[in-house]
Amino acid sequence: EQGWTYKKNPNYWDKDNVKLETINVKIVKDTATAVNLYETKKADRVILTAEFVDKYKNDKNFHTELEPSIFWLRMNTKNELLKNVNARKAIAMAIDKQALVDTLLNNGTVAANYIVPKDFVEGPNGKDFRDENGDLVKYDVEEAKKLWEQAKKELGKDKFTIELLNYDTDTAKKTGEYLKEQLEKNLPGLTVNIKQQPFKQKLELESNMQYDLSFSGWGPDYQDPMTFLDLWVTNNPHNQTGWSNAEYDQLIKDAKTTLLSDLQARWDTMLKAEKILFEEMPIA
Structure with a gap:
């Protein structure tokens, strides 16, 4: 280390x-x-964090590069609260991502309302994947509160305590504190406790699903939407949410097999799969 x-x-x-x-x-x-x-x-x-960006941004050695990596809150859908889709949607909509990237990170990061990043890959029709599917979730406190109240009603409880598993780096710590503040402020009755772990131990806890929420991310292995989309099929070692959807699994399977000779149909299938992921929201 x-x-x-x-x-x-x-x-x-x-x-x-x-x-x-x-x-x-x-x-x-x-x-x-x-x-x-x-x-x-x-x-x-x-690599600079927010508080050093303003100090060095006019330095001739300062460079910014946008990476196609996406970060999210992974949700353990076996958890008493997080098995409820309205609770998951409420969590996803209760976080002001724009304020997070503009103020806390301040390093060129952009808010992601999707899983496949913008300017990453174009389809056979020459259109960017992101331009076709658009934003699939948005920051909306009012709607988040409605969904949250609905979830509490469905679960028959008014108060919930969950744990946020996080990395132990400087930026991750600040991000974790921000997420806790946002969720507790916007979702009445929710308490979030933070558990910071070194990278290796964090991955082990995730793999064993010993977490409630987990701050996680992924960088692509190859330039195709599939590098982000097949993470969420049933039993994928990186899924680690307990979420499973038969239609989603089939779409991903088709895009990897029978549709390989029909690029437009394959592309449309992946667009559909991403929408299903955000209808059920195992990640935020």
């Missing part, structure tokens, strides 16, 4: 264009400490 080293591979096909012989990576979870290492020339590169 201290760091690791990359060394140049002499057998790499493009080795003549690899300019560095060695890269030493240090694990530093506190950004202020990392910035100090950078300033004292003990580190050559550092």
Whole structure:
């Protein structure tokens, strides 16, 4: 947990264009400490968090790059509260994501109302996946409160306490506190306790479904909507929500098999699958 080293591979096909012989990576979870290492020339590169962006944004070495990674709240649908779809929808609609990215993160991150990111992939018709499916959830406190009251009525309880599993990095800690504040403020009767864990332990707890809510994310393996969509099929090792939908499973299966020779039909099937995911909301 201290760091690791990359060394140049002499057998790499493009080795003549690899300019560095060695890269030493240090694990530093506190950004202020990392910035100090950078300033004292003990580190050559550092990822900045919100409070340092304004200080360095005019520096010639400051760069911003939008990554196609998506972060979400994973919900354990076996939980007493989270098995209720109205409760899940209320949670998803009660968080002001725009304020989170603008103020707390302040690093170019954009609010995501979907699972497949914008400017990631175009279909056979030349249209961006995101432009076709649009936003599938929105921040709406009034609607969230209505759904929340409905969920409480259906479950026959007025107060619920759930745990938010989180990473232990600087940014994740702040994000977790923000999510707790938003949910407790906008959903009366809900208490959220935060459990921060190092990456490895957090993944283990998720895999064993020993959590209620979990702050999680995914970066794509390949440039196709499927890299995000097949995560949620029944028994996918990354699903870890307990959510299962037979129609969704079939759509994903079709898009991976029988529709491979009909690209437009495959594309339309994936658009439909994403909509089902957000109708049932196992993630926010």
